[in-house]
Amino acid sequence: MNFSELDLHPLLARAVAERGYTTLTPVQEQTLAVTLRGRDAAVQSQTGTGKTAAFLITILEKFLREGARRRTTSLIIVPTRELAAQIEGEALLLNRYAGFTVGCLFGGVGYAGQESLLKKGLDIAVGTPGRLLDLADKGRLKLKDVGVLVIDEADRLFDMGFLPDIKRLLHKMPPRSVRQSMLFSATLNRISRDLAYEHLERPIYIELTPEQMTVDTVTQRLYRVKSHVKTNLLLGILKREKPRNALIFTNQRHNAERVAMRLERNGYRCRHLSGDLPQHQRQKVMDDFMAGKFPFLVATDVAARGLHIEGLEMVVNYDLPQDHENYVHRIGRTARAGACGQAVSFICEKFGRHLEAIESFIGQKIELVTPRMEDYETDRSVEFEERRPGLRERGRERSAGPGRGRASGRGR
Numbered sequence: 305m306n307f308s309e310l311d312l313h314p315l316l317a318r319a320v321a322e323r324g325y326t327t328l329t330p331v332q333e334q335t336l337a338v339t340l341r342g343r344d345a346a347v348q349s350q351t352g353t354g355k356t357a358a359f360l361i362t363i364l365e366k367f368l369r370e371g372a373r374r375r376t377t378s379l380i381i382v383p384t385r386e387l388a389a390q391i392e393g394e395a396l397l398l399n400r401y402a403g404f405t406v407g408c409l410f411g412g413v414g415y416a417g418q419e420s421l422l423k424k425g426l427d428i429a430v431g432t433p434g435r436l437l438d439l440a441d442k443g444r445l446k447l448k449d450v451g452v453l454v455i456d457e458a459d460r461l462f463d464m465g466f467l468p469d470i471k472r473l474l475h476k477m478p479p480r481s482v483r484q485s486m487l488f489s490a491t492l493n494r495i496s497r498d499l500a501y502e503h504l505e506r507p508i509y510i511e512l513t514p515e516q517m518t519v520d521t522v523t524q525r526l527y528r529v530k531s532h533v534k535t536n537l538l539l540g541i542l543k544r545e546k547p548r549n550a551l552i553f554t555n556q557r558h559n560a561e562r563v564a565m566r567l568e569r570n571g572y573r574c575r576h577l578s579g580d581l582p583q584h585q586r587q588k589v590m591d592d593f594m595a596g597k598f599p600f601l602v603a604t605d606v607a608a609r610g611l612h613i614e615g616l617e618m619v620v621n622y623d624l625p626q627d628h629e630n631y632v633h634r635i636g637r638t639a640r641a642g643a644c645g646q647a648v649s650f651i652c653e654k655f656g657r658h659l660e661a662i663e664s665f666i667g668q669k670i671e672l673v674t675p676r677m678e679d680y681e682t683d684r685s686v687e688f689e690e691r692r693p694g695l696r697e698r699g700r701e702r703s704a705g706p707g708r709g710r711a712s713g714r715g716r
């Protein structure tokens with residue numbers, strides 16, 4: 305189905321066309337068929353499937369059609385500042401000709417600028433739960449005016465402990481019967497369904513199968529490798545494949561920093577991203593990566609949630625994710641908008657037990673590759689660690705010395 309068949313308001317249709325949107329994704333087609341009719345929806349969707357455009361088009365179309373009769377605002381609740389900024393950017397593009405006011409409300413920065421935005425009036429507010437509650441308690445954010453509510457990445461909001469805050473926000477809003485509400489989650493688990501049942505008005509449940517959620521244009525490969533030579537194999541793959549950029553996932557924040565350091569010391573421009581970094585620093589790293597200022601980023605799931613990178617060529621699961629749903633979430637960062645991409649995963653003795661659940665969830669076997677000796681590269685960062693023993697003591701993962709991973713073939 306094409307966007308031209310939706311009969312959108314001319315101002316919105318023009319912005320959608322200029323944004324380059326032509327054919328609806330499955331999530332967009334199924335969601336908009338419900339929400340453009342004013343119905344509530346609870347949608348199972350992964351990052352990269354087009355859900356952001358789906359709920360923004362719903363909001364903008366509703367506001368444009370109401371015109372001077374409109375007396376309400378829209379609120380989009382998200383788990384992180386980074387995701388809020390990305391949604392704001394997309395909203396500004398789609399709102400180009402509509403003329404509504406759009407703004408972000410999140411913590412980690414002062415209140416003055418955001419309070420000024422609210423004083424002038426926001427038609428579409430995107431924010432994180434803690435800051436939204438603070439502004440509402442101060443009387444700056446008028447939750448009683450919310451006529452359209454979006455809860456995005458609900459599963460991650462729950463994982464981060466925001467469920468009580470979300471419920472407090474909901475109780476300050478108009479009844480569900482007089483507002484339109486949409487909930488988006490990577491999985492419609494019990495918590496998501498309970499929240500939808502309690503706070504959405506007779507919602508339509510839209511669920512994609514795991515096969516639909518897996519990006520078809522991603523080439524997936526799995527390498528069986530011992531933990532102590534994973535860095536050697538990563539270096540070999542980067543040398544052989546020569547990706548223009550890559551997002552590398554680890555399960556632990558200390559490992560993200562360590563892998564990034566090793567790549568840097570082997571000549572790859574790289575940074576790391578984890579939840580313990582200050583908010584402003586995380587934002588700077590993400591902005592620089594998305595702008596192409598450095599090609600390789602090592603990140604944990606929490607830090608990289610909602611990250612959207614145009615033209616990402618490769619995703620590497622340095623650590624196989626412990627949550628099978630996160631596998632789909634990770635590899636969906638590449639091969640967006642019909643492009644092709646690669647997903648490389650390492651299965652080691654520490655995280656290998658999670659493979660069965662992943663393959664069962666996506667409904668397919670991932671191609672298993674046995675590394676050859678020539679697939680490994682010497683890790684030159686070991687030279688630094690040998691000169692500074694403290695680095696080795698702080699590391700949780702031991703790296704093979706120069707040539708050892710290649711010569712012994714222990715990654716087989």
